[in-house]
Amino acid sequence: MASTTPASSRTSPARPRSRRLRTKALGLCAALCLALPARAALPLPELSHSLTALKPARPAPDFALPDLDGKLHRLSDYRGKVVLVNFWATWCPPCRREMPSMERLRQQLDGEPFAILAIDQEETPDNVFVFTGQLDPAPGFPILIDRTSEVAPAWGVLGLPTSFLVDPRGRIVYRGMGGRDFDHPAMVETIRRLLEK
Amino acid sequence: MARARILAPLALLLALPAAAASPAAGQTATRDPDSGLFSWKKEDRGFSLELIQLYPDFVAALYSSRGLPPAVVDSMKDYCVFGTVAQNQSGGLLSYRVADWRYVTPDGQAHRLKTKPEWVAEWKKLGADFGWSILPADVSFDAGDWAQGFTTVRLPPGARFDLVYSWSHHGKHYTGKLENLACAPAQPPAAH
Numbered sequence: 001m002a003s004t005t006p007a008s009s010r011t012s013p014a015r016p017r018s019r020r021l022r023t024k025a026l027g028l029c030a031a032l033c034l035a036l037p038a039r040a041a042l043p044l045p046e047l048s049h050s051l052t053a054l055k056p057a058r059p060a061p062d063f064a065l066p067d068l069d070g071k072l073h074r075l076s077d078y079r080g081k082v083v084l085v086n087f088w089a090t091w092c093p094p095c096r097r098e099m100p101s102m103e104r105l106r107q108q109l110d111g112e113p114f115a116i117l118a119i120d121q122e123e124t125p126d127n128v129f130v131f132t133g134q135l136d137p138a139p140g141f142p143i144l145i146d147r148t149s150e151v152a153p154a155w156g157v158l159g160l161p162t163s164f165l166v167d168p169r170g171r172i173v174y175r176g177m178g179g180r181d182f183d184h185p186a187m188v189e190t191i192r193r194l195l196e197k
Numbered sequence: 198m199a200r201a202r203i204l205a206p207l208a209l210l211l212a213l214p215a216a217a218a219s220p221a222a223g224q225t226a227t228r229d230p231d232s233g234l235f236s237w238k239k240e241d242r243g244f245s246l247e248l249i250q251l252y253p254d255f256v257a258a259l260y261s262s263r264g265l266p267p268a269v270v271d272s273m274k275d276y277c278v279f280g281t282v283a284q285n286q287s288g289g290l291l292s293y294r295v296a297d298w299r300y301v302t303p304d305g306q307a308h309r310l311k312t313k314p315e316w317v318a319e320w321k322k323l324g325a326d327f328g329w330s331i332l333p334a335d336v337s338f339d340a341g342d343w344a345q346g347f348t349t350v351r352l353p354p355g356a357r358f359d360l361v362y363s364w365s366h367h368g369k370h371y372t373g374k375l376e377n378l379a380c381a382p383a384q385p386p387a388a389h
Contacts, residue, residue: 045282045343052339089329091259094345121329149329159333159344177336178284178343 047098049184051165051174060085060166061154065144068125068132073117073142076170081113082194083166084182087157089121090131094179095161103137104183105191112195113168116141121149121160167194224375233386236280241373243287244364248348249280250381256347260327268323273349276311277356277380281348285338292337293364300350301359311349354383 060083064074075083086102088095099118106116118141120128125145132139146152155164158177165174173194180187224239238247256278260270285291299307313331320326332346352358360375 045284045345048341048343050341052342091263092329092345094343122327158336159346160329175339176342177338178341178345 047179047181049181049186051176053174054172057171057173060170060172063151065146067142067144068129073144078115079170080168081115082168082191084116085166086118086161086163087152088118088161090123090127092160098179100135100137101182103139106141108183108188117144119144119146119151121146234381237375237378239373239375242371243291243366245284245286246362247282248378251278251280252381252385253383263327265325265327266323269320269325272319275351276349277352279348281332282345284343287366288340291364291366295334298362301361303357352380354380356380
C-alpha cells in the first residue's frame with residue numbers, strides 16, 4: 001500500500017482553466033481568511049507534545065475515504081502498522097501549525113511500519129490542495145477528504161484538531177485534542193514504543 | 198458528575214455578585230498593534246481561557262468563503278464573535294460546559310451563550326452547518342488537551358460585558374470571570 005501521495009500527481013500541471021481560476025480564488029480566499037486570524041491577535045498556545053493513553057484501548061472505527069487523487073484508503077488496510085489518524089481542516093489555526101511537524105515525524109520514521117492519515121473535514125480537494133502547497137515541508141502522507149464529516153463522530157471527535165494513535169492490532173491507544181508538536185522527542189518515543197510491541 | 202452538573206448553574210449564579218465586585222485578578226489583556234484588536238486571558242486552577250476579538254467582516258468573510266448559504270452567514274450578524282482558546286493545564290482530567298457559562302451585561306443581567314449544538318441545529322435548518330468553527334460545548338479534557346473555536350455573544354459591536362465561566366476538576370466545580378470584555382468595533386480603525 002502506498003503510504004505517500006506522489007508529488008507529481010499533487011502538482012496536476014494540466015488542469016482546466018475553470019479549475020485553475022477556482023483554485024486561484026480559493027488561494028486568495030485562503031490567504032485572506034487564514035492570514036487575518038493571525039493578524040487579529042489569535043494566540044499561539046504552545047503545542048502539546050503528549051497524548052493521553054486510552055485504557056482500555058478500544059477498536060478503531062474503520063473508514064474508507066479518498067485522498068486528493070481520488071484513491072480510496074481504508075484504515076483496516078493499514079493493520080499491522082501504527083497509524084496516526086488526524087482530524088483537521090485548512091481554516092483551523094492549530095491544525096495548520098501542527099501539520100509540518102506531522103511530515104517531519106513521517107520522515108523520521110520512514111521505513112518503519114508507521115503511517116499517517118490526515119482526514120480533512122468538510123472541504124473540497126481544491127481547498128486542501130491550495131493549502132498543502134503552502135506547507136514546508138509539504139505533506140508526504142495521504143490527506144483524506146471527508147466532505148460530510150461522517151467519520152469524526154464515530155471517533156468521538158469534538159473539536160479540531162484531534163489526533164489518535166492506532167496500534168498494529170487496530171486499536172486506539174492514544175488520543176489528543178488540540179494541536180500537537182508531533183516530532184517532539186517525547187512524541188516520537190511514544191510511537192517508537194508502540195512500534196516495538 | 199451529574200451532581201456537579203446540577204449544582205453548576207447554581208454555583209454560577211451565587212458567584213455572580215461577588216465576582217462582579219472583585220478585581221480581575223490574574224487576567225491579562227493584550228492589544229495587537231497591527232489589527233487593534235484585544236484579547237483577554239485568565240489562567241486559574243488548571244484551566245486557561247482566552248477570548249480574542251474578531252471583526253464582524255472577518256467572521257462574515259470566513260463563513261462566506263466556505264460556500265455556506267447566505268442565510269447561514271446572516272445568522273451571525275447579531276452576534277459578536279470571539280476566537281476562543283480553552284486549555285487544560287491541570288495535569289489531570291478537566292471538563293467544562295458552555296451551557297453553564299453566562300455573559301453579564303452592564304445592567305447586571307446574566308445571559309446564556311449560544312452553544313455549538315444550538316448553532317448546528319439552527320444552521321441545519323438553513324441547509325448547511327459549519328459546526329467545527331464553534332468552540333466545543335461539552336468537553337472532558339485530558340492533560341495537555343486544548344480546544345479552539347468561536348464563542349458567540351448576542352451583543353452589538355463595541356458592547357462591554359463580563360464572562361462568568363466554570364469548569365470541573367477532580368470532582369470540584371470552579372468558577373472564573375473575565376472582566377470588562379468588549380466586542381470588536383464594527384470596522385477596523387482607518388489607516389493613516
